Amino acid sequence: MIQNAFYLEDVSIEGAYTEESILATKNFQSRQDDIYLLTYPRTGTTWTQNILIGMVYGLDELSQTGQSEMRFKFPYLEICFEKEGWGHEVANQITSSPRMLKSHMPSHLAPREIFSNLRKNIVVVRNPKDTALSLFKFYQTEPTLVGFKKTDDLDEFLLQIFLEGKLNCGSWWEWTKSWIEKCREYPSNHLLIHYEDLHQKFEEAIGQISDFLGKKRLDDKYIQDLKIATAVDSMKARYERNSQEKDMVNKGQMNRWKSEFSLQIAEKFDDMTRKTFKDDDIATKFI
Structure with a gap:
């Protein structure tokens, strides 16, 4: 199992990555109809991947997609798999179109040509408090990260x-701000989705994604079937069917931080959000 920890261009990297795999991702050459999913870790990545599989490839294909299959249907560009090799190499083996590709990299380490060549880029962001709680658990259980677990104490992890x-x-705040800026700089080929909107406005979010991808809007029945197929229990059943990893799909809840954070820690998070986004109205989505 590959486990590395290093800094690259001022970003902390921990897990199944190498400097070479990330730089190769930065220089990755896409195809014209590629679809990218850009997320900070634990912000709805797996959920959105499943939604996109169901929308683009169909519900039958989604029903056959567990964790191991997802590696080949929706490659994780910068990761290094022991058997499959680098994620971007897996991507280059895909002959069907459109390809769907995933990256957790901040915008300055993402593939350069997705901006210059206007690829379709879907960016998902989530409240930092719920993100932090999910990452705390992930560092306890994810095989490629447990070696970098720094504490078993939640408050220490948060602060x-x-x-x-x-x-x-690296920093959720720097990552999120940089990708929001890219979405505003290149609005024609970036779609910003809030994790919370997927929960509260699923049908509306699916419509936005369809419009962004230039696809015909799905009918109401298909959307409800997609919602059921991408519910937590359904995803967990598929992901744990042939996998030893049992925590890739978490609880998928909103506002769990309210029962876990002290008032003092919550205020420190909010202070960082205000400092980062200043007078930008988008800050209210993260407080």
Whole structure:
């Protein structure tokens, strides 16, 4: 199992990556109809991948997609798999179109040509407090990360690790701000989706994705079938069918931080959000 920890262009990297795999991702050459999913870790990546599989490839294909199959249907560009090799190499073996590709990298380490060549880029963001809780658990259970677990104490993790950006992919605040800026700089080929909107406005979010991808809008029955097929229990059943990893699909809840965070820690997170986004109205989505 590959486990590395290093800094690259001022970003903390931990897990199954190498400097070479990330730089190769940065220089990755896409195809014209590629679809990218860009997310900070634990912000709805797996859920959105499943939604996109169901929308683009169909519900029958989704029903056959577990964790191992997802690696080949929706490659994770910068990761290094022991058997399959680098994620971008897996992507280059796909002959069907459109390809769907995933990356957790901040915008300055993402493939350069997705901006210059206007690829379709879907960016999903999530409240930092729920993100931090999910990452705390992930560092306890994910095989490629447990070696970098720094504490079993939640408050210590929140204050000294997450707030300081001393974890894989660096600061949530810097990552999120940079991708929001890209979405605004290149609005024609970027779609910003809030994790919370997928929960509260699923049908509306699916319509936005369909429009962005230039696809005919799905009918109501298909959307409801997709919603059921991408519910947590359904995804867990598929992902754990032939896999030893049991925590890739988490609880998928909103506002769980309210029962876990002290008022003092919540305020520190909100202060960082205000400092990062200043007078930008989008800050209210993260407080």
